[in-house]
Amino acid sequence: MSALSDDTILSECPYSHEVIEKEKKIADISDDGVHTHYNAKGQLVYVAPINGETFVIPDAPRRCTWTKNAKQDGVFFPHTYQNWKRSEKIQDNVLQLIGNTPMVKLNSIPKKAGVKCNVYAKLEYFNPGGSIKDRIANRIIQDAEKQGLLKPGMTIIEPSSGNTGVGVALASAIKGYKCIIVMCEKMSNEKVAVMQALGARLIKTPITADSYSAEGIFGVANRLHKEIPDSLILDQFSNPGNPLAHYDTTAEEIWDQCDHKVDALVLGAGTGGTLTGISRKFRELSPQTKIVGVDPVGSVFAVPDSLNKTDVTFFEVEGLGYDFVPTSLDQTGADHWVKSNDQESLTMARRLIREEGLLCGTSSGAAVSAAMKIAVHLKEGQNLVVIIPDSIRNYLTKFVSDNWMEARGFQISKNVNKHWWWENAVSKVKFRKIDTLPSNETCDNVLAIMRKLNVDQVAVLKPDGNILGTVTKSHLINNILAKNVLPTQKIENCTLRIFPKINCNTGRLGLISRILEKDSYVIITESCGHSKGEKPLGVVDINDLYDYICKAENAMSWK
Numbered sequence: 438m439s440a441l442s443d444d445t446i447l448s449e450c451p452y453s454h455e456v457i458e459k460e461k462k463i464a465d466i467s468d469d470g471v472h473t474h475y476n477a478k479g480q481l482v483y484v485a486p487i488n489g490e491t492f493v494i495p496d497a498p499r500r501c502t503w504t505k506n507a508k509q510d511g512v513f514f515p516h517t518y519q520n521w522k523r524s525e526k527i528q529d530n531v532l533q534l535i536g537n538t539p540m541v542k543l544n545s546i547p548k549k550a551g552v553k554c555n556v557y558a559k560l561e562y563f564n565p566g567g568s569i570k571d572r573i574a575n576r577i578i579q580d581a582e583k584q585g586l587l588k589p590g591m592t593i594i595e596p597s598s599g600n601t602g603v604g605v606a607l608a609s610a611i612k613g614y615k616c617i618i619v620m621c622e623k624m625s626n627e628k629v630a631v632m633q634a635l636g637a638r639l640i641k642t643p644i645t646a647d648s649y650s651a652e653g654i655f656g657v658a659n660r661l662h663k664e665i666p667d668s669l670i671l672d673q674f675s676n677p678g679n680p681l682a683h684y685d686t687t688a689e690e691i692w693d694q695c696d697h698k699v700d701a702l703v704l705g706a707g708t709g710g711t712l713t714g715i716s717r718k719f720r721e722l723s724p725q726t727k728i729v730g731v732d733p734v735g736s737v738f739a740v741p742d743s744l745n746k747t748d749v750t751f752f753e754v755e756g757l758g759y760d761f762v763p764t765s766l767d768q769t770g771a772d773h774w775v776k777s778n779d780q781e782s783l784t785m786a787r788r789l790i791r792e793e794g795l796l797c798g799t800s801s802g803a804a805v806s807a808a809m810k811i812a813v814h815l816k817e818g819q820n821l822v823v824i825i826p827d828s829i830r831n832y833l834t835k836f837v838s839d840n841w842m843e844a845r846g847f848q849i850s851k852n853v854n855k856h857w858w859w860e861n862a863v864s865k866v867k868f869r870k871i872d873t874l875p876s877n878e879t880c881d882n883v884l885a886i887m888r889k890l891n892v893d894q895v896a897v898l899k900p901d902g903n904i905l906g907t908v909t910k911s912h913l914i915n916n917i918l919a920k921n922v923l924p925t926q927k928i929e930n931c932t933l934r935i936f937p938k939i940n941c942n943t944g945r946l947g948l949i950s951r952i953l954e955k956d957s958y959v960i961i962t963e964s965c966g967h968s969k970g971e972k973p974l975g976v977v978d979i980n981d982l983y984d985y986i987c988k989a990e991n992a993m994s995w996k
């Protein structure tokens with residue numbers, strides 16, 4: 438953080454001390470329209486013209502008569518001071534800025550929840566790569582270097598939910614390693630963009646692939662490792678440096694920042710490194726501290742295992758939970774597990790931004806909503822610490838977007854413009870039939886069929902007839918040109934499994950219009966009883982919606 442010197446503050450000030458002294462004697466509104474008045478203490482108070490009745494183009498000539506070492510004594514002094522603190526002097530490179538993250542008190546959210554204890558948030562997004570995973574990425578790279586496993590010119594391959602990928606890519610950029618990150622396609626494109634900007638190569642795996650299958654993150658990482666000479670998988674999921682990074686640093690920082698008084702600690706688990714490392718250190722430092730693990734519904738980490746029973750297989754929160762228990766997770770590190778769901782997590786993440794000004798990600802919402810459930814049982818004066826692992830940057834097109842939240846049913850679409858058609862059922866629009874193709878069709882055949890039919894999108898079906906996803910012409914051609922897929926490969930390798938859709942029975946036109954503000958089409962689906970599957974019924978684009986509205990309005994005007 439840069440420090441403001443008095444000189445800087447003075448030079449930004451539009452008024453000199455002398456001018457202000459004179460103005461004390463003049464009228465309330467000066468010639469250039471700036472409003473001023475005196476408060477009860479006789480101090481001059483400015484009213485910004487932009488908030489007042491008059492507006493002044495802000496190009497008035499500077500009237501500041503600043504001089505170096507201007508004396509404050511005896512003159513009315515208009516400046517407000519902010520104390521500044523020097524945290525560190527100059528570092529050799531950005532990796533040295535990892536750790537020592539700030540902690541801040543939550544105010545509005547605990548108050549509204551009736552919480553009496555102090556709730557402190559450890560802001561891990563202050564790390565240079567934007568997340569808690571910078572700590573472990575740097576540590577496991579340093580360990581591998583010390584052990585002689587990683588040498589100049591080598592390629593690091595890492596399966597990741599994205600944040601470790603960013604940390605590894607960041608360290609690789611500085612240290613000169615080649616870097617390949619293998620990540621499930623569920624994770625945000627924002628993470629992809631950051632890693633690519635850092636020079637990493639990104640390989641996405643299908644959302645439907647189990648982690649350990651040949652197409653999953655570990656299967657693909659292992660295949661690449663065999664194919665690429667001089668490559669190394671650091672493997673955050675089993676690397677002891679992962680929990681050790683938190684044992685050695687994060688836990689110590691929390692202990693110090695809370696002046697050795699931590700009654701409860703609430704944190705989510707992905708690889709489990711944070712939970713394992715912090716809990717082990719706290720068992721030594723403060724065995725009475727209650728450690729609470731947070732695990733999304735659909736993941737299998739919580740203990741007892743009965744907590745994990747669900748038919749949910751997908752959750753939106755990124756970075757938490759898996760379909761297996763990683764080596765780096767010691768589940769007994771938590772005294773208590775709380776299951777989190779997407780609705781609570783995403784809503785809380787939005788509240789953390791809106792009410793506390795914490796520009797955080799979705800796993801922070803999961804942790805804080807769980808923390809509130811624990812905090813209501815703590816007394817005044819007790820301290821609860823919750824970890825905020827990453828930042829809003831990763832999710833600008835996801836939960837931060839109202840359209841995205843509405844399309845997934847996490848938020849209601851408000852009829853701001855009072856459209857008559859807003860609550861009308863989807864079935865009112867004459868939707869076009871969507872062409873369907875089996876998932877084992879080859880990419881070149883699919884492209885030929887799409888061209889022949891002159892359609893921009895088709896639905897890809899699983900063998901049971903349910904929809905696997907969609908293919909758009911541009912997505913398919915781009916992926917063939919980028920050599921991400923061969924024309925002879927099956928179309929399931931190039932299917933968009935996350936696609937815009939709406940249910941024919943429950944969907945409303947208002948929601949369709951909100952989805953079409955961001956996407957070029959919406960697939961109309963029908964749920965298939967208890968099977969959890971969905972059948973594609975048709976497709977709607979903005980022309981279809983507009984035609985329906987215009988036709989109906991024309992018809993109304995004839996009445």
Ligand SMILES: Cc1ncc(COP(=O)(O)O)c(C=O)c1O
Binds near residue numbers: 568570705707711755
């Ligand atoms: C956003 C986010 N939150 C939480 C976590 C969990 O951290 P850990 O892997 O240490 O369990 C991760 C891990 O990738 C993450 O990316």
